[in-house]
Amino acid sequence: MKTALIAGKAVANIDKQIIGNLLLDQASVEDVRQEQMVIGIRNEAGEIYRLIGAAKLNNYMNAMEELMDLEMVDELEDEEESREGCDAIFSEG
Template identity: 70%
Template sequence: MKTTLLEGKKPAHFDKHIIGNLLLDVAPVDEVRQEKMLIGVRNEAGEIYRLIGAAKVNSFINAVEELLDLGLVDELKDTEDSRDGYDAIFSES
């Protein structure tokens, strides 16, 4: 899985836990956006500041489970549709 921080967005206070719990390769934003499935992570201001891209469904599911284990909530859990290109968007509440 690949990840990038979005320029000009402040990382959430829990970001170090994401990096610690998920095996992520840092990549340029264009490269992350090319992955088959995209996860967005919101900061305290409600802005998506981190992108996580997964090439395989299995990797995507593992990432979602890890983020849920951190106590984060997927805004798109009750829908089959993506939103703004994201297959999941996580935040604290």
């Protein structure tokens, strides 16, 4: 899976735990957005500051599970469509 920080956005306090729990390769925002599925992570200000891209469904599901284990909440859990270019958007519950 690939990840990128969005320039100019504050990093969330939980970011070190996210990076520690997921095996991610650093990439550009453009590269991450080209992946099959994209997860956005919101900071405390409510801005998406990190993108995680997964090429395979099992990688995407593993990432979702890891984020939920950190007690993060997917605001698109009950949605059928993506929002802000993301298939899931997590923030601290």
